[in-house]
Amino acid sequence: MRITRIALHEVELPYAGGVYRLSGGRSYTSFDASIVRLTCDDGTDGWGESTPFGSTYVAAHPAGTRAGIALLAPALLGLDPRHTERVGDAMDRTLTGHHDARTALDVACWDAFGRSVGLPVCDLLGGSTEVPMAPTSSIGAGDPEEMRARVAAYRDRGYRAHSVKIGALDAEGGPALDAERIAASLADRRPGETFLVDANGGLLPEHALRMITLLPPGLDFALEAPCATWRETASLRRRCPYPIVVDELGLLDADIAHVVASDLADGINLKISKAGGLTPGRRHRDLARAAGLTVSVQDTVGSSLSYAAILHLGATVPPRTLRGVLNSEDMVTRKVAALDTVVTADGVLPGRSPGLGATVDEDALGGPVAVWEL
Numbered sequence: 024m025r026i027t028r029i030a031l032h033e034v035e036l037p038y039a040g041g042v043y044r045l046s047g048g049r050s051y052t053s054f055d056a057s058i059v060r061l062t063c064d065d066g067t068d069g070w071g072e073s074t075p076f077g078s079t080y081v082a083a084h085p086a087g088t089r090a091g092i093a094l095l096a097p098a099l100l101g102l103d104p105r106h107t108e109r110v111g112d113a114m115d116r117t118l119t120g121h122h123d124a125r126t127a128l129d130v131a132c133w134d135a136f137g138r139s140v141g142l143p144v145c146d147l148l149g150g151s152t153e154v155p156m157a158p159t160s161s162i163g164a165g166d167p168e169e170m171r172a173r174v175a176a177y178r179d180r181g182y183r184a185h186s187v188k189i190g191a192l193d194a195e196g197g198p199a200l201d202a203e204r205i206a207a208s209l210a211d212r213r214p215g216e217t218f219l220v221d222a223n224g225g226l227l228p229e230h231a232l233r234m235i236t237l238l239p240p241g242l243d244f245a246l247e248a249p250c251a252t253w254r255e256t257a258s259l260r261r262r263c264p265y266p267i268v269v270d271e272l273g274l275l276d277a278d279i280a281h282v283v284a285s286d287l288a289d290g291i292n293l294k295i296s297k298a299g300g301l302t303p304g305r306r307h308r309d310l311a312r313a314a315g316l317t318v319s320v321q322d323t324v325g326s327s328l329s330y331a332a333i334l335h336l337g338a339t340v341p342p343r344t345l346r347g348v349l350n351s352e353d354m355v356t357r358k359v360a361a362l363d364t365v366v367t368a369d370g371v372l373p374g375r376s377p378g379l380g381a382t383v384d385e386d387a388l389g390g391p392v393a394v395w396e397l
């Protein structure tokens with residue numbers, strides 16, 4: 024089985040909630056997806072997606088994703104997509120870093136692998152726990168009472184894990200506003216719900232410590248990505264009473280090893296395109312399991328294909344350590360595929376369809392912007 028053709032599609036994904044606001048004054052209204060289709064010599068297809076969160080989230084941007092895919096795709100022609108680690112070696116030999124570009128190709132290889140053997144990707148990654156996973160909301164920063172209302176709206180739709188964004192500049196209200204946002208977002212917390220308070224690296228240790236002193240007692244949350252650097256995170260870690268989760272800083276396998284070796288955090292946010300695909304993603308999953316870290320399985324953002332990859336990897340994380348999975352599909356208005364999922368009142372699981380379980384709507388993709396063929 025050999026990869027004989029790779030087609031790249033560019034798809035605009037409008038944000039479903041209007042304007043998404045993050046720390047540092049960052050805002051987003053739409054996302055630019057790169058979607059690839061692998062075709063193999065036996066006719067098997069595989070689909071994968073990588074959608075950066077704009078150009079100011081991690082070191083990735085959509086035009087760069089496509090430039091990276093243009094370098095990587097020719098190196099994968101002729102390879103067996105089922106040999107995912109060897110495909111990763113070929114990408115290592117071709118382009119350093121650029122996990123966003125690698126992700127679409129890596130995920131497409133896993134999809135093709137699953138389709139070729141008639142098994143869902145979660146089986147190839149070790150097997151689903153069959154425990155329904157809590158969908159995680161993503162609550163952009165805003166007015167505290169408005170954030171409280173958005174948490175309630177997600178709660179009404181069955182969401183049991185919530186990611187609440189903070190990180191107000193002093194000129195916007197600073198630590199006092201962030202403390203109000205947290206208190207309001209958690210005000211109606213129900214048993215069984217979990218909350219992440221996510222600064223996306225937007226706080227200095229001083230700001231985080233000031234915010235913590237302004238919080239009412241008894242709030243149950245973990246503080247995600249409080250600071251932008253390892254030094255700042257380590258400094259805050261020594262003085263912070265809340266569990267810390269690493270997100271944007273955890274890119275490489277070595278980053279997760281560093282978190283463990285230095286006891287810098289209690290959990291990781293495993294975003295598939297940040298890690299470089301499902302192949303490194305499963306290593307992060309296993310490192311976290313070995314170290315007793317909690318795991319959120321997410322992606323930077325994305326359409327149905329990103330969500331499918333999230334579900335299949337998430338289903339293989341032990342339930343005790345899995346915080347939740349991000350429904351990226353729910354964050355954007357354009358659907359590019361119908362997914363085989365099992366949704367119950369307890370959560371969501373991937374279905375038993377082969378590969379990612381995605382039936383792609385090729386009309387929604389438009390024609391490819393680039394094709395590489397043997």
Ligand SMILES: [Mg+2]
Pocket residue numbers: 221223247248270271292
């Ligand atoms: Mg985060």
